[in-house]
Amino acid sequence: MSDEHHKDKDSIDPSEKLKEQKESGEPIQSTDHGPGGIRMGNAKIPPFLMITYVVLALWAFGYAFTAVPLNQVSEASADGEAIFQQSCLGCHNVTNEPSVGPGLEGVSERYDNEELQEILVNGIGEMPSLPALGLNTEQIKAVKEYILEL
Amino acid sequence: MSVKTEIDPFRPAKIYFYSSLFWLGAGLTYGLILSLKFIWPNFLAYGPLQIILQYGRIRPIHTNIVLFGWLTMANVGALFYIIPKLCRNRLSFPRLAYGSAFIWNAVVFAGTVVLTLGYTTTTEYAEWPLWIDIIVVLMFGAIAFICFATIANRNEKQLYVSLWYFMGSLIWLIGLYIIGNLPYKMLSGVPQFLIFWFYGHNVIGLWFTTVGVGILYYLLPLLTKNPLYSHKLSLIGFWTIATFYVWNGPHHLQNGPIPLWLMKAGVIPSVMLIIPVWSVLANVFGTLKGKWHAVPHNVPLMFVVVGSIFYLITCLQGPFHSLQGPSSVIKFSDWVPGHAHLPLFGAFSFIAFAMMYYAIPKIIDHDIHSKKLMGAHFWFSVVGMFLFAFSTWTAGVLEGLAWIEGAQYGMQFVEMLVGMRPLFIIRAIAGALMLVGQMIFVVNLAVTIGKARNAQKGQENSA
Helix, strand or coil: CCCHHHHCCCCCCHHHHHHHHHHHCCCCHHHHHCHHHCCECECCCCHHHHHHHHHHHHHHHHHHHHCCCCCCCCHHHHCHHHHHHHHHCCCCCCCCCCCCCCCCCCHHHHCCHHHHHHHHHHCECCECCCHHHCCCHHHHHHHHHHHHCC | CHHHHCCCCCHHHHHHHHHHHHHHHHHHHHHHHHHHHHHCCCCCCCCCHHHHCCHHHHHHHHHHHHHHHHHHHHHHHHHHHHHHHHHCCCCCCHHHHHHHHHHHHHHHHHHHHHHHCCCCCCCCCCCCCHHHHHHHHHHHHHHHHHHHHHHHCCCCCCCCHHHHHHHHHHHHHHHHHHHHHCHHHHCCHHHHHHHHHHHHHHHHHHHHHHHHHHHHHHHHHHHHCCCECEHHHHHHHHHHHHHHHHHHHHHHHCCCCCCHHHHHHHHHHHHHCHHHHHHHHHHHHHHHCCCHHHHHHCHHHHHHHHHHHHHHHHHHHHHHHHCHHHHHHHCCCCHHHHHHHHHHHHHHHHHHHHHHHHHHHHHHCCCCCCHHHHHHHHHHHHHHHHHHHHHHHHHHHHHHHHHHCCCCCHHHHHHHHHHCHHHHHHHHHHHHHHHHHHHHHHHHHHHHHHHHHHHHHHHHHHC
16 A cells, blocks of 8 residues: 555656656556546446336336325324323413412413413413424314313 | 645645644534533533533534535545546646635634624524625635636546536535525525525535545545446436436425425435435445455545445435435434434545545655554544444434324423433444544644655755
């Protein structure tokens, strides 16, 4: 490896380089037939690659015509009680006993549907908004229905 | 000595290489701090550091430094070295080339300061503000101009495949950068993010990848002393990557609020990228035929071979997670940084290391100081990369599956995050190994350069 550095010195003049390479015994072919001392082979494309190309092309057409979107929102995730336990129980009791926030028993008597929606979507005081807690529209609807029945 | 009395024609390449080494160290240091914040969120959070080392600020600082400080400068250094070699002439406009390195360093520095102060455009890999973007585009223009002028004045009839890749990359980069930096002001909503991702993915694929592959095609025949296996295959690889890569953006919004036809238009070309990748790899292994025994004795070749294998792994992953099912699990998880480090550190940084180990001794006319340290650099980098990849991939799959089960929010999310801690620790260890490896690299090169200078001075004195 150490002699490799000296074979391909940075001489700029191509004729000088050729001479140098002749002297160092490197195949002259490399400067005659390839740029920058690089020789190029002309191997055929290996059969396994040909097969790969064809398979991929077929797959592409199949996918283009048959793929359908994935439905990510699973039914279970819009279960109001489960959402409440995950996202609300840390701050609210289902009784009227306050914790971080007020207990939610009887909340439907304190607010009408619209006011409640307003609180849930935008938050109130220290209370974070439900979208900020990572809930989507369907989940908000489910949890609202759940707390209305408390 | 007659050649040496003129100005060194590889001075621009040299200054780009040396500058890139500084950014390599800086970028990886930021990366290590980030990984430690995953373990101790309050790491270094006191005094003003609390603000300037905020996660949200240093994450883009890390990515921008390693992408534009380290790898771009290393790539440009390689272009300024390889292009004259392949064209058998000198670099055109060497003064402009030399000066551009200083401006480029100033740009990366300014970008880092701006991000540290908390300004950002939020475009991934293009967080720098518009005024910096304008300088960047002008600099890319100047670099492209120098390279094309050199190629136009060549003394070699044949355009070797590396030059195809380089010319393509230079044109694509300018286009990408302009398009990628406009939507911040001009678009909003989903179209904005489509363009963000068009840019984010293509800057990897049509700049770092294509320059890296061009360097690979240059180094491989020289390091193995074999002819390049197949010219035809290299052209298939070039034209298919040129055709398919630009379509990659939409697969980042897979399962998101984009039309189905657009998802398909993102997925199909992503999978088609198997064609250029396997073609390149077939060429790599074909060229290596009969020379495998030489690989363990030649660190640059080791970097090239292992880098190629990392490239292959990345590009087996990529098409796979562009599909809807896998994307629904790994999206937004720690899998993604694992995948992103594989091409940028594992593949193309490795090729850049090999390039410097190959080119710097020729430029300064002095062998690398220590082969042992070269070996250490290799092993620290490889082991670091492996640990990083496996810790992030494992974490990513666990997170993705937990989120599908409902741990996307609330206490369950926090529990899941706490459970990831052992993996975050492995990731930080990996980062430390990578950084140590690069320190070894930089010190080894610095000693080499110092020795070369002394030798030259000695010669001048005696003469």
